[in-house]
Amino acid sequence: MQSTNSFYLFNSRIATHVVFWVLYYLLFGLIWVGEEGYLASFYLEFVLLPIRILAVYITIYFLLPHFLLKRKFKEFLIGYGATMLLGGIMQRVFIHMFYEELLLNDSSTGLFSIMMLVRAIILINTTALLVLGIKLFQLWSIEHDKNRSLESEILEIRSNRKTHRVPLRNVLFVEGLGNYVTYHLEDKSKITSYGSIKGTLQQLPDNFRRVHKSYIVNKEYIKSYDAMSIDIQDNSIPRGKSISDEVLLN
Structure with a gap:
């Protein structure tokens, strides 16, 4: 780069x-x-x-x-x-x-x-x-x-005894639930893997931002946002109270 x-x-x-x-x-x-x-x-x-x-x-x-x-x-x-x-x-x-x-x-x-x-x-x-x-x-x-x-970066996700190779540009957002994280992809498919939201963020590049204790978003796909939520495609992601606009845009 x-x-x-x-x-x-x-x-x-x-x-x-x-x-x-x-x-x-x-x-x-x-x-x-x-x-x-x-x-x-x-x-x-x-x-x-x-x-x-x-x-x-x-x-x-x-x-x-x-x-x-x-x-x-x-x-x-x-x-x-x-x-x-x-x-x-x-x-x-x-x-x-x-x-x-x-x-x-x-x-x-x-x-x-x-x-x-x-x-x-x-x-x-x-x-x-x-x-x-x-x-x-x-x-x-x-x-x-x-x-x-x-475009050339590939994310490898372990799920159901398989390793899924997913281009990073296809990841819309990541949702965390307990000890599992779910990757929501551009084609509306999902991949669930064992891990934490914090550990997942460390594996992602700078255009991925943590906007809530349970959500990471790809800021390139943000369609609109307000003080409470962020819209990505047909999904409404909750936005943490401490997340400033600079986190979403810069």
Whole structure:
């Protein structure tokens, strides 16, 4: 299975981020060079870089995991829009104070020119969307690799003097009763084996979650849930009071 570190240079997230932002700074410093020359262009990018970094990290480390990945699209769009607007305002203030007035001695464009503010928001949005796309591809690749691994994993279950070889992807949930556990499969068949619910959980991969003292569910098959139960196909599984939504979704 592909690890998260395989996406980073030298297996280091910090090193990768440093390299990315250095290259970003150099590239945009060259792209936006104007009549004022290279020094002014690189100075401006240096002044604006912290704002763009802040907007990007709010997007990928707060808005993405808390809203987008949990399919809270409305909250994500509101948060993303607010981040872009705040970033655009901050960028416009920085340009006016540290570039137009300080370096160029020109304040004729005004602090909050609408066109300049829109341009600032577009530039920050472009950067945020680029990094967000990279992050989503990374998460998709990890999840895709995980699913391919699960497809090839076989669970061996001893029952009635036979060993049943069952693909893990076919297990919907496991029900415990005394010293026995029953595996409920995708085709609605069941296999009962001697064992405990705790011992069974230790043999299963991370996508299986214990949601009750007597139940383990394959979170990939969760159709709906509330505070009391979890629906998988035509089955309603009781949900323990201490089980948070994060246990079911993450």
